[in-house]
Amino acid sequence: MKIVQNIYALADCNNFYASCERIFNPKLKGVPVVVLSNNDGIVIARSNEAKAIGIPMAAPAFKNRELFEKYGVKVFSSNYAFYGDMSARVMDILTEFTPELEIYSIDEAFLRLNGFEKMNLLNYAQQIRRAVIRWTGIPLSIGIGPTKTLAKIANRIAKKNPKYDGVFNIINHPECDKILDSIEVGDVWGIGPRYSKLLRKHNILTALQLRDTSDNWIKENLTVVGLRTVWELQGKPCIELEKAPPAKKCxxxxxxxxxxxxxxxxxxxxxxxxxxxxxxxxxxxxxxxxxxxxxxxxxxxxxxxxxxxxxxxxxxxxxxxxxxxxxxxxxxxxxxxxxxxxxxxxxxxxxxxxxxxxxxxxxxxxxxxxxxxxxxxxxxxxxxxxxxxxxxxxxxxGFKHSWTMRQAMRSPRYTTRWDEIKVINI
Ligand SMILES: [Mg+2]
The missing domain is CATH 3.30.1490.100 (DNA polymerase, Y-family, little finger domain)
Known part of the structure; x- marks a missing residue:
């Protein structure tokens, strides 16, 4: 049996902003929801229903009014005070499940689960999912892998295939190669548009092909940064968990x-x-x-x-x-x-x-x-x-701000303002 020294999990909230909007507004369940960028410019988050209609990411709001109307899409201005607070709550819950956590973005965190190998990792991940949804209302998917890059891929699988119920473990998975072959090279974590173009030109099209490319070629063409990604795909951890973000230079x-x-x-x-x-x-x-x-x-x-x-x-x-x-x-x-x-x-x-x-x-x-x-x-x-x-x-x-962002369709800041708290009339 292969020994795995490292276990990483990537917990990623599903359609985070759209999911936040649903928490205090159950009428939005099953309805297409989109959230717009600052000044109500472009679509920056979509619920699954909105994706199914074919609303693309970054679609300009003013060009899609008719589409929104036709399908009864609920449109929201971004409510960062609310999303930020919900994010903090989700992260708080995650820290109860492992002492080693890296908050990677507003809706994603890497968890290191070393030492948990005796447990059934899939069950443990389901426990985490259930806790987050019960305590915050936010659905999330968890991918488990021997490296951060593979945990990212496992997360994709968990999210895209309903049969896995939001959790997927790629460690020692018998179909690991098949899975990697189904991932486009540009979707691998750390492969930006420039590398993606270069790799395609050399007929390296999938994560599997990338994993099996020689170290020398990678180093020559993608520098050591690319090599790190390839090693990560091979299951050798090269990207450490960053528990505290580095101080910003600017x-x-x-x-x-x-x-x-x-x-x-x-x-x-x-x-x-x-x-x-x-x-x-x-x-x-x-x-x-x-x-x-x-x-x-x-x-x-x-x-x-x-x-x-x-x-x-x-x-x-x-x-x-x-x-x-x-x-x-x-x-x-x-x-x-x-x-x-x-x-x-x-x-x-x-x-x-x-x-x-x-x-x-x-x-x-x-x-x-x-x-x-x-x-x-x-x-x-x-x-x-x-x-x-x-x-x-x-x-x-000053006090009166004519210059503040346009946020015509912002929901209340339910959790951070006393005057905007949800009122239930019985
Ligand atoms: Mg997400």
Missing amino acids: ITSSRSFGEAVETLDKLKEAAASYMTRAAAKLRNQHSLASFIQIYITTNRFKDVPQYSKSLTVKLPIPTASTSELVRTANQALDKIYKTGYKYKKTGVILGGIISDKQMQPDLFMTLYSDSQYSKLMKTVDEINSRWGRHTVKLATI
Whole structure:
């Protein structure tokens, strides 16, 4: 018998955003549901029923109105506060089943199940599935494999074939080769469009063919990154579980406006709001930024006078203080703003990111960690994490926002806002 040292499971929520919409709205069961991107632009999530009708991913909403109407498709704006909270709940449940977990995306996590080999893994995975659906209402599929890449493939099988009831284990599976032969090479985790094209050109069309290609050829054409994928397909783990995501080298926050913005004040409000979010992320990863960049742009897809400009400003000392970062952004905006344009978007970027422990003190400056700002920000973060994101904020952000995203069809934020909690009338 082959000995398997590593057992990875990929738990992936089915049609996550569409499934979230169904939790508090049982009328949506069995009905086609789609969720739109920011500003209600394109389709970013589809329920199985919506897929069956043939609504493609990334379909522009305005071009598909008739189709939506014809099939009674329920259309929603994205509700990230709600999806994010549901995601945290799902991940919380998963951690009860293994101490080793990597949150890979909003709706996917890798679990390492080493040490669980004595158990019936399929049963264990079913237990996990049942717990998640009972406690959150979110259906999920679980694929099990000796490597992360094979767990991904197993997950695909679990999801696509109803007969497996949402769980598939590819470890020592007698039909492993047949399964790999049914997976297109471009669908293998880590094979992007560029590699996929190259492999096809050389007649390597399936995961099986990729697995059986010589190391030398792969190394020459796909570098060691591709070689890792091939070894993973052979069952040799090369991609470790990342329990803590690496600190980001650059943090961006930007959004298109729901309606065009013309005044400097409104631009400053939006920039302050994005900067507040970016600064909180910065502090959360215990980092400081050395410079900021800000940009403003008109809508280049519209026939209006065009203007876009960005400016990078070095900070006197690396900081994570929201008020300092917003002040710098405002000064930059004063310099690049021009009247007479309809702005579509602004964004901020924090760069030159260093660890907050990495700063070399200097006789003439106060480090961020020793400054009043640092204490103030700590307090603000604590209050906001306890009472909600905008409990304490800078006045610059303002109160009435004409520029916020268009989200005409957003469902209530059931789980994160007291005033939007589900009411049941009996
Ligand atoms: Mg998913």
